[in-house]
Amino acid sequence: MTANWVPDxxxxxxxxxxxxxxxxxxxxxxxxxxxxxTVVRRGAPSSGRAVLYVHGWNDYFFQTHLADAMAALGYDFYALDLRRYGRSLRPGQLAGYIADLADYFVELDAAVDIITGEGHADLVLMGHSTGGLTSALYAHERPGTFSGVVLNAPWLEAHGNTLLRPAMSAAGAVAPTTVLPLGETGFYRRSLSSSEEGEWTYNLNLKGDPAFRARFGWLAAISNGHARVAEGLQIDCPVLVAISKRSLFSKVWGEEQQLADIVLDVELIAARAPKLGDNVTIVRVPDAMHDLTLSSEAVRAVVFEEFGRFIRCYAQR
Structure with missing residues (x-):
């Protein structure tokens, strides 16, 4: 595929x-x-090595400091805004919806084709949260494609998922686009956005927008992805699973929520990580947030050090 690059x-x-x-x-x-x-790149190719980043739920790529850290390691940086997300969301679409995570393999294949077509023979796949789950499934299905996989708090399992999977699959089949009645505290956005308690400035219409509604069909797709991980994947390259040291779930806001994963249960992630392949490294970072790369400056310095160590030691062909 030939890419037609324009200013982002x-x-x-x-x-x-x-x-x-x-x-x-x-x-x-x-x-x-x-x-x-939509594929985004940091700049014209300057290396034979590259990173492809996949965002999480209700998100898009804006973490330029992550791209800078990868460039410092000698890797050109690309990111993919999946269909119905970020730069790819169009009027009238169901924001964030997917009926099968494998549908994303179409744009992932196209992105890989663009990146390899620009002269990159050494490719690291990086995914966050739901993008981490999708990335794990994709790497399993595309052996020989990646030299390493870096998963940033990947959503590999959920509480009670094993027992509820048949019910979720049934609901997803009967009423796929019906909105799930979920409560939302808004604490994660509060912990991140510079307009509230956080450090980061980003497009609030592309990350954390309430237009993104969890639907039964989407949850069934996630649950089916969890089931595949539970059965065991065979990712054929080294995998890094980076998570916070702890999770914290509270109905009351506090500054401690900027020192833990307040979105996913890191114990469930750690328990599932060995199912990804034969060469899996788990790193737990104290005081890290759900998106480890958006943690405080001191914490994300540790995160990037761990990413760099893994890539240098395990993910270079």
């Missing part, structure tokens, strides 16, 4: 290109043929 709409100095997905399924009243994905 969100980040000065970055470039983006669109991947049209006209044959991919739409749902409800979504405009047919409207789906696209």
């Amino acid at each position: 709409a969100e980040l000065p100095g970055y470039e983006q290109c669109s991947i049209d997905l006209p044959d991919q399924p739409t749902y409800g009243l979504e405009p047919e043929g409207s789906l696209v994905a």
Whole structure:
């Protein structure tokens, strides 16, 4: 695939290109043929090595400091905004919706084709949260593609998921686009956004937007992905699973929520991580947030040190 790079709409100095997905399924009243994905790159290729980053739920790529850290390791940096997310979300679409995580393999294949076509023979796949789950499944299905996989708090399992999977699959089949009645404290956005208690400035319409509604079909897709991990994957390259030292779930806001994962249970992630392949490294970082790269400056310095150590020692061909 030939990429048509244009200035990025969100980040000065970055470039983006669109991947049209006209044959991919739409749902409800979504405009047919409207789906696209978007690849973002830090700059023109300067190395034979590259990182491809996949964001999490209700998110998009904006972490330029992560791209800078990878460039310092000698890796060109690319990120993928999946269909119905970030730069790829179009009017009338169901924000964040997917019926099968394997559907994302279409844009992942296209992104890999673009990156390898630009001269990168050594490719590291990096995914966060739901993007970490998708990345793990994709790496399992594409042996020989990656020299390493870095998973930042990947959503590998959920509480009670084993018992509830049949019910979730049934609900997803009967009422796939029905919105789940979930409560939202807004604490994670509060912990991150510079408009509230956090450090980071980003497009609030592309990350943390309430238009992103969890739906039964989406949850069934996630649950099916969890089931595949539980059965055991065979990712054929070294895998790093980086998580916070602890999780914290509270109905009351406190500054401690900026020193823990307040989204996922890190104990469940740690328990599932060995199922990813034969060469899995687990790193637990004290005081790290759910997205480890958005933790405090001192903590993310540790995170990038761990990423760098893993890539240098395990992920270079």
